[in-house]
Amino acid sequence: MAPITNGRLIFKEIPSGYPVPGKTTVYDKSSTIDLENAPLKGSILVKTLVLSVDPYLRGKMRAAERESYTPPFFIDEPLYNYGVGKVVRSENPAFHAGDHVYGMLDFAEYFIPKDITKLKVIVRPESTLPYSVYVGAAGMPGQTSYYxxxxxxxxxxxxxxxxxxxxxxxxxxxxxxxxxxxxxxxxxxxxxxxxxxxxxxxxxxxxxxxxxxxxxxxxxxxxxxxxxxxxxxxxxxxxxxxxxxxxxxxxxxxxxxxxxxxxxxxxxxxxxxxxxxxxxxxxxxDHQERYLDEFYEVIPKKLASGEFKYTEDITRGLEKGGEAILEVQKGVNTAKKIIVVADD
CATH class of the missing domain: 3.40.50.720 (NAD(P)-binding Rossmann-like Domain)
Structure with a gap:
């Protein structure tokens, strides 16, 4: 298969005030990827499905030398955040083609993670829950509440x-x-x-x-x-x-x-x-080691049964990611903001 375009949302400039789409973040289509032959070096190739947009991302849009509780984004590199993706190829025995994974994903249509320890295979007995919920109420935001x-x-x-x-x-x-x-x-x-x-x-x-x-x-x-x-x-x-x-x-x-x-x-x-x-x-x-397993045992079931409710505000297309980030910073999103990059 010939290489295909791999769209990415790039961090281009440290903002003063609100992040500006097309200036702070830029959608880039100059990168390509060969899905069949890209070297994995023991890692996996992930197709990004959904990405979470969270308020804390603004704190990562800073100078690299400024210390904080979370690492900064780097100029001319893709943004990253919690997301759900699908494994396309794997050279790691913990992951198999077709698995759905949750964790830190690049804002890219496809990517090869450098650190696969930050990814978790989603076991989804609650099959009525869409994967988007796993970056919201059944993901990091829900974990924050529960912990x-x-x-x-x-x-x-x-x-x-x-x-x-x-x-x-x-x-x-x-x-x-x-x-x-x-x-x-x-x-x-x-x-x-x-x-x-x-x-x-x-x-x-x-x-x-x-x-x-x-x-x-x-x-x-x-x-x-x-x-x-x-x-x-x-x-x-x-x-x-x-x-x-x-x-x-x-x-x-x-x-x-x-x-x-x-x-x-x-x-x-x-x-x-x-x-x-x-x-x-x-x-x-700070609290994942103590509560993570309990969270996944309790919360997805309550969401799937309807005992706990959730709402979503979906932006379709990675090219609109900058606008989605700005909406969250201004508080004009109507619910949990999610970028749908691709269908399953």
Whole structure:
């Protein structure tokens, strides 16, 4: 077979503010690949099916020398993130042609991973679940929710939790875990459509933070025993200001700060002392060894049965990947953003 074009989404330039499609990221069709003869050197050839678009990708669009909790993207190299692909060829006994794999995939139609330890064969007894769910509620975002809930929430029936970005893949699963444990749930989201979804999955109080004052809602419906923070900034300030004694704050995202140069100063920090609050930062990979197997045993089954609900916002075509990334950074996506690169 002659070599074929291998489309890739390349990181071209460190952005100032929001990433710009066609400038920060560029869809490139100059690369080719021979599917039958490309040397694998003990690895596998993967056809990319779906890719996850997550807020944290903005933090990887930085100078290589700037340290952070996650490695940077490199100029003129493809972006990468969690995804699902199909094995085309294999020279590794742990993988076979036709296997579906989950893990870190290049933003490319085909690629040969350098580190196959970052890939896991998907065993999918829940065959009704599309593979796209394995980069959302049954993937890293869902794992973030589950691990953080198990590790830091310490929920008690009757307590009150406030979840920001509650219609997203992380927040929506937190809402459902909290209701399962008997908590009152306050949920904020960025559109009336998202607020409706929050109510459908069990939120007792749901509001549009763009049209409703967050601090006023929390003052009326609180105090807050648990705050699940996906945004930082004024929302975190309002949650701290309306916290209960011995409240728990779980910080797993700072979307309001990812594209701003100037950090937001929290004015309610004295409540951390006065109410003896605990604050924990949550990164998913810290807890995989402890909870990964349990997660896959519990969550996909609940999603497949309909006990837990999820939503998706699908972009078709890798060439539109830059626009998908920008949508997530601006918060205009309607649900978990997924790029469908190819059908199975």
């Amino acid at each position: 953080g809930w198990k590790e830091y929430a310490k929920p008690k029936a009757g307590e009150t939790i406030f979840v920001s970005t509650a219609a997203g893949p992380v927040g929506s699963l937190v809402v459902q875990l909290a209701k399962q444990d008997g908590l009152k749930v306050i949920a904020s989201a960025g559109s009336d459509e998202k607020v409706k979804f929050c109510k459908e999955i069990g939120a007792d109080v749901a509001f549009n933070y763009k049209t409703t004052n967050t601090a006023e809602v929390l003052a009326k419906e609180g105090p807050i025993n648990i705050y699940w923070d996906n945004v930082g900034g004024p929302t975190l300030e309002a949650a701290i200001g309306n916290s209960a004694l011995h409240g728990r704050i779980i910080i797993c995202g700072f979307i309001t700060q990812y594209n701003d140069e100037e950090p937001y100063g929290i004015k309610t920090m004295r409540n951390v002392l006065a109410n003896r609050l605990s604050i924990n930062g949550l990164l998913v990979f």
